[in-house]
Amino acid sequence: MASSLHPLIDNGITRGDPNFPGGTLSCHCPSDQVVVALKSNIAHNHACGCSKCWKPSGALFSIVGVIPRDNLSVQANASKLTIIDPSAVIQRYSCRDCGVHLYGRIEKEHPFRGLDFVHAELSDQKGWQEPQFAGFVSSIIEQGFNPKGMDALRAKFKSVGLETYDALSPPLMDLIATFTAQKAGVKFANL
Numbered sequence: 571m572a573s574s575l576h577p578l579i580d581n582g583i584t585r586g587d588p589n590f591p592g593g594t595l596s597c598h599c600p601s602d603q604v605v606v607a608l609k610s611n612i613a614h615n616h617a618c619g620c621s622k623c624w625k626p627s628g629a630l631f632s633i634v635g636v637i638p639r640d641n642l643s644v645q646a647n648a649s650k651l652t653i654i655d656p657s658a659v660i661q662r663y664s665c666r667d668c669g670v671h672l673y674g675r676i677e678k679e680h681p682f683r684g685l686d687f688v689h690a691e692l693s694d695q696k697g698w699q700e701p702q703f704a705g706f707v708s709s710i711i712e713q714g715f716n717p718k719g720m721d722a723l724r725a726k727f728k729s730v731g732l733e734t735y736d737a738l739s740p741p742l743m744d745l746i747a748t749f750t751a752q753k754a755g756v757k758f759a760n761l
């Protein structure tokens with residue numbers, strides 16, 4: 571595979587520390603960085619191939635995890651943050667100078683409201699949860715990846731131990747469907 575999936579995946583995955591207490595994320599500006607403090611580890615960390623999540627330059631995938639919004643605070647240079655698309659479900663706060671996304675937040679009624687989306691690679695600390703799966707994999711075709719390369723790309727994910735999905739992982743898709751069903755008043759059949 572010629573292209574980089576993501577630097578944290580290309581050469582195999584480094585396991586995180588389950589007792590990791592959190593740390594700080596900084597944008598890529600050479601000075602006056604936006605700094606975000608996270609009071610815990612992240613969860614559901616995964617590679618995302620969608621066009622909206624922030625990716626480091628040269629990478630086909632983003633790596634993004636979630637953290638309860640109460641565990642996130644902006645520590646420095648909050649005035650540089652701008653919401654990329656206020657109408658999107660996930661409001662992504664990016665640094666207006668370097669373009670890095672510091673966090674994504676959901677304000678609408680949504681199964682994931684209350685969780686912020688973050689990129690742990692913006693941290694110098696080690697121990698963040700490692701990626702658990704790859705989601706929105708087929709979305710990279712929409713950004714110009716040749717569909718003929720998809721088998722090799724999925725095989726590369728498999729070789730580092732990551733399952734690939736074209737939306738989210740089954741547990742997360744089940745969570746979304748459960749939320750939708752409960753909202754509609756659907757009664758679940760007995761097993």
Ligand SMILES: N[C@@H](CCC(=O)N[C@@H](CS)C(=O)NCC(=O)O)C(=O)O
Nearest residue numbers: 618619620621622623658659660709
């Ligand atoms: N194929 C689309 C998928 C976009 C998409 O649905 N992204 C997912 C994963 S991050 C999502 O939940 N988006 C909500 C949002 O961006 O607000 C693309 O690549 O733009």
Ligand SMILES: [Zn+2]
Nearest residue numbers: 597599665668
């Ligand atoms: Zn910046």
Ligand SMILES: [Zn+2]
Nearest residue numbers: 618620622623
């Ligand atoms: Zn995404």
